[in-house]
Amino acid sequence: MHVDHRRGIHSSATVRCRSPSTLATITHSAAVCRMESKYQALGRPGEGTVGVVCVGDVIEPQANDSVLRGHGTLLRSGSLVASRCGRVQRWNQLVLVEPLAGAYAAAVGHVVVGRIVQVEATRWLVDIHATTLAVLPLSTAGGAVRKAAEGAVDMRSILVEGDLIAAEVQAVRSDGQVQLHVRDAVASKLPPGTVVDIPAALVRPQRKHVHHWAATGIKAVFGCNGAIWIGVDGGSSAAVPGIEQVQAVVQAATAVRALAGVGQAITPAAVERMVP
Amino acid sequence: MAAPLISQGEVEWITAGVSYNTRNDGRKREDFRHLKVQLGMLAQATGSARVQLGETDVIVGVKAEIGVPDADRPDCGRIVFGVECSPVASPAFRGRGGDELSSELARALERSMYPGPSGRGGGIDLSVLSIVSGKTCWVLHVDALLLNIGGNLHDAVSAAAQAALADAKVPKVQVVQGEDPSDEPDYEVDDDPSEAMRLDASGMPICITVSLIGGHCVVDLTVQEELCSAAAMQVAVDASGGVCGITKRRQKGIEASLAMEMIEVAQRAAAQLHTALSSSLAEQQGQQQMAVG
Numbered sequence: 340m341h342v343d344h345r346r347g348i349h350s351s352a353t354v355r356c357r358s359p360s361t362l363a364t365i366t367h368s369a370a371v372c373r374m375e376s377k378y379q380a381l382g383r384p385g386e387g388t389v390g391v392v393c394v395g396d397v398i399e400p401q402a403n404d405s406v407l408r409g410h411g412t413l414l415r416s417g418s419l420v421a422s423r424c425g426r427v428q429r430w431n432q433l434v435l436v437e438p439l440a441g442a443y444a445a446a447v448g449h450v451v452v453g454r455i456v457q458v459e460a461t462r463w464l465v466d467i468h469a470t471t472l473a474v475l476p477l478s479t480a481g482g483a484v485r486k487a488a489e490g491a492v493d494m495r496s497i498l499v500e501g502d503l504i505a506a507e508v509q510a511v512r513s514d515g516q517v518q519l520h521v522r523d524a525v526a527s528k529l530p531p532g533t534v535v536d537i538p539a540a541l542v543r544p545q546r547k548h549v550h551h552w553a554a555t556g557i558k559a560v561f562g563c564n565g566a567i568w569i570g571v572d573g574g575s576s577a578a579v580p581g582i583e584q585v586q587a588v589v590q591a592a593t594a595v596r597a598l599a600g601v602g603q604a605i606t607p608a609a610v611e612r613m614v615p
Numbered sequence: 616m617a618a619p620l621i622s623q624g625e626v627e628w629i630t631a632g633v634s635y636n637t638r639n640d641g642r643k644r645e646d647f648r649h650l651k652v653q654l655g656m657l658a659q660a661t662g663s664a665r666v667q668l669g670e671t672d673v674i675v676g677v678k679a680e681i682g683v684p685d686a687d688r689p690d691c692g693r694i695v696f697g698v699e700c701s702p703v704a705s706p707a708f709r710g711r712g713g714d715e716l717s718s719e720l721a722r723a724l725e726r727s728m729y730p731g732p733s734g735r736g737g738g739i740d741l742s743v744l745s746i747v748s749g750k751t752c753w754v755l756h757v758d759a760l761l762l763n764i765g766g767n768l769h770d771a772v773s774a775a776a777q778a779a780l781a782d783a784k785v786p787k788v789q790v791v792q793g794e795d796p797s798d799e800p801d802y803e804v805d806d807d808p809s810e811a812m813r814l815d816a817s818g819m820p821i822c823i824t825v826s827l828i829g830g831h832c833v834v835d836l837t838v839q840e841e842l843c844s845a846a847a848m849q850v851a852v853d854a855s856g857g858v859c860g861i862t863k864r865r866q867k868g869i870e871a872s873l874a875m876e877m878i879e880v881a882q883r884a885a886a887q888l889h890t891a892l893s894s895s896l897a898e899q900q901g902q903q904q905m906a907v908g
Contacts, residue, residue, distance in 0.1 A: 454620055501620035531624040531631070533639045533839075570628060580628060582635040589632070589641050 392421040409435025443539040443564040445517040449508045450548040452562030473517035503529040532570010537599035539565035550607035555587040621842040630829040647835045654782040662783025666775035670765025675775040677783040682754035692744020692752040696724045698759045727851035766837040773822035784811035820851035820859040823881040832880040852885035
């Protein structure tokens with residue numbers, strides 16, 4: 340596994356202290372070990388803000404009043420223990436474990452890549468690999484399409500079922516429904532390209548979610564929902580992609596799959612290191 | 616089954632990639648994904664195999680039962696094919712959702728593997744399954760379970776069926792005639808596995824689906840690529856390269872000259888797949904014998 344020592348990420352040989360509780364011995368199966376070694380490149384508890392724990396791992400040895408118990412944790416004989424595999428998140432006093440696998444949990448501000456699965460009168464339903472379909476209302480889809488509200492424009496002339504879009508999570512309602520936002524519905528539609536699906540936990544919110552390779556004229560959108568879109572740069576889908584572009588995209592897609600296969604966080608910088 | 620969705624951009628992309636001989640996962644047009652075969656997955660079955668072809672995951676079990684032969688072929692055994700779609704593979708398979716796909720796959724399997732009305736052309740010599748002519752024979756139930764759908768189901772199911780039949784050991788049966796010749800004879804089924812008969816599946820054909828994307832022949836399509844292809848031809852090819860059966864699939868027609876090219880592509884791909892499958896089978900059967908010995 341590639342180890343970046345500058346960031347303080349430890350190698351897989353690191354031996355960890357584990358709570359001697361029975362819970363840990365029973366649940367710490369081989370599968371958990373595999374998962375742990377796969378994702379340990381993401382970091383360790385106590386080494387900065389993120390850390391990966393397994394079921395039974397002690398997060399806080401002395402869980403006094405300064406710690407609020409969040410999702411995925413439980414109190415055992417005075418210490419805070421993880422009850423599921425995942426990444427430790429600390430929000431002031433609140434400590435919770437965010438799962439590494441499973442459906443994507445949307446958060447406001449995330450850039451996501453989704454697919455339109457249903458067209459309704461004033462909104463589109465979008466598959467973003469979450470537990471429910473996300474909603475892209477017409478009202479948040481930019482001024483160019485406002486006419487559609489009056490029935491002057493056909494919704495399907497803007498986005499049809501199957502179309503891929505890059506959008507931003509605008510709100511997550513209390514019932515879990517995700518509302519998306521795009522500046523321009525027409526421009527949000529992604530040109531010819533391909534999508535690589537990876538675990539959502541490997542893509543963190545970052546400053547830039549779009550990366551351009553100017554030399555070959557391709558770009559990639561790193562969706563926080565684990566959908567990485569790679570394809571031609573430029574809005575128009577008129578031109579047929581060239582052989583250099585196809586080869587560069589396949590190279591980048593292979594790099595993303597390889598990085599995800601060893602549990603490395605997927606960032607534009609990481610992919611660019613493999614595909615200059 | 617609700618068809619998966621694809622955008623126009625992705626269709627253009629895949630079509631362009633195929634024309635440059637570079638597919639999205641880096642394969643060339645005539646490359647297969649990695650084929651992984653595991654024998655003896657099911658302890659209760661006469662023979663079983665799990666085949667993973669990329670994302671596609673199929674388990675096939677063979678169960679031998681004593682039954683009655685067909686009236687028009689009294690000296691032959693029977694093979695019954697069945698396919699079941701697991702709801703694990705897709706939520707669309709809940710209830711009766713997978714019936715259409717499973718009956719299509721079962722029919723395709725039967726067409727490519729079962730002998731014609733003359734009793735010839737099948738990959739397996741059915742006469743070895745006969746016990747008493749016209750009265751009893753072995754009936755092999757070949758049942759496939761689709762665990763994950765990652766494209767190219769037909770080829771994966773046919774490879775798995777071949778592997779499972781090669782893994783099958785049909786118990787030895789002795790017919791014991793009663794004292795009075797008019798009595799019904801008794802059967803003694805020998806449950807000693809070392810006495811059991813292995814079926815010779817080496818002559819069985821393997822299905823290769825050759826699809827057309829933008830006028831080019833492509834094998835082993837992923838789900839996304841299958842959505843871009845309008846015509847496909849399923850060619851059953853045996854180990855010696857002979858074509859045993861051809862079925863045309865999907866909506867569009869195929870030009871005759873292109874059809875010949877597709878058959879040649881299928882023969883090339885089948886030769887590779889047969890070699891990979893037989894070496895994998897030989898290796899695993901050798902390991903099983905070592906374990907027994």
